[in-house]
Amino acid sequence: MITTIIKFKNYGQQVVEAAKYIGQGFAVTLDHPNRLPTTVQYPYEKNLPSERFRGRIHFEFDKCIACEVCVRACPINLPVVDWTFRKDIKKKKLRSYSIDFGVCIFCGNCIEYCPTNCLSMTEEYELSSYDRHELNYDQTSLGRVPVSVLHDVSVQSVRI
Ligand code: SF4
Ligand code: SF4
Known part of the structure; x- marks a missing residue:
């Protein structure tokens, strides 16, 4: 008789424990409808990149001294620096400078080590293309003024 009572007692405790865990699970589920969505309706809405976001690299041709430090600092020796030696001066x-964003890993080493600060990272992240060769940016493409989501009137920017 006592054994049966103990069994019933244990069974009752297990039922209470199970109900508690189910209740906790439901509490988590019910909490979600109160949260704001983490997705945005791209391309009509865009997330604002963080301050230290590593996007498309910007290059200033006039400041570059063709030292090739960026090439040596790059883990894959990516920047292509073409120069001539002027004997008179x-x-x-x-002559030309290019970075292939199809290969770049956006580590920022080239920017970190450039002695004249002619490289910088922008918040541009829309670099997709149908042709991977189009991702090889020359000095003209690299020198383009970066487009900010904040200044794009066609989209609603969302802070993440
Ligand atoms: S960001 Fe990194 S991978 Fe890309 S060019 Fe600079 S050093 Fe190379
Ligand atoms: S490190 Fe800077 S200055 Fe030197 S070649 Fe690269 S971009 Fe030009």
């Missing part, structure tokens, strides 16, 4: 003259 005994200086390198930059």
